Amino acid sequence: MTSPAKNRTATECIAMVNRFNEELTELYHEFARKKGLSDSAFNVLYALYEQDGQRQLELCKTSLMPKQTLASALKRLMTQDLVRIENESRRVSRVFLTEKGRQQAEAVIAPLVQAEIAATRALPPEMLQQLPRILSRYLETLSAGFDAL
Template sequence: MEHQAQYSDLLQLSKELDHIYHEVSLKMGLSDSGFSLLYALCERGVPTAPSELYAEWSLSKQTGHSALLALERRGLVALSPDPRDGRGKLVALTPAGAVYVKQTIQPLMAAERSSFARLTGEEQNQLVALTEKSVILLKEELSGLLSGPAGTQL
């Protein structure tokens, strides 16, 4: 008899993924937030406004800023003025940061792509489609709960 999946099964898998990335962050000597920022900068490959990175990784401004300062102190990232916005800043990898992500983040990204590629094309499409659908449906279910004066709209 086939096991009927429960939502708790999905939550457990999500927690396991979070744990894997937390362990990777620790092994790299980074906070989870610092890891996320370096990952995003590696992925983007161009200087980016810190607020864009914070939003992309669901980091509060305070948490993101603290992580960014820690990365800056380690010489992995540098802030510079945004030429499009005189008051804004852009964050980019330093030469040392580029070497660091080449040795740490890029091998992780390669492992992610490799593990995903081991799924069949149909499995890849199903995984993405069903995950997207699940996120949309959860947002719908939570929209009434989280909207209004006391909450925020998802």
């Protein structure tokens, strides 16, 4: 049996993680909105800025979107001449930024990535070293807990 103090600490940590997630999501949402982008368009541009020419299935994962949402976003981005899709085969296609899309990503995503890097560098080195391990461990343990439900 866990002590009330341990439960209180765990509850406080859970609340903090949830608040962090909500605030982080809101930060990116507001940034995208200020730049005239929907969340899904922003996510696609960000993912392709990081690695252009992703397969659509990869892009679902890196943009954190389900297939249907990604398909709708890609359709809109194609009409805006920001992305193009090239078929590798009947079943495999890759998504690329167009020249206009690359310029948009350079103007919008590149400065955001620099702000992310600056925020990370503001952390003390010992925290910076621990953060990936802590976050990975938390997600792995939470995922295993969800799987067991």
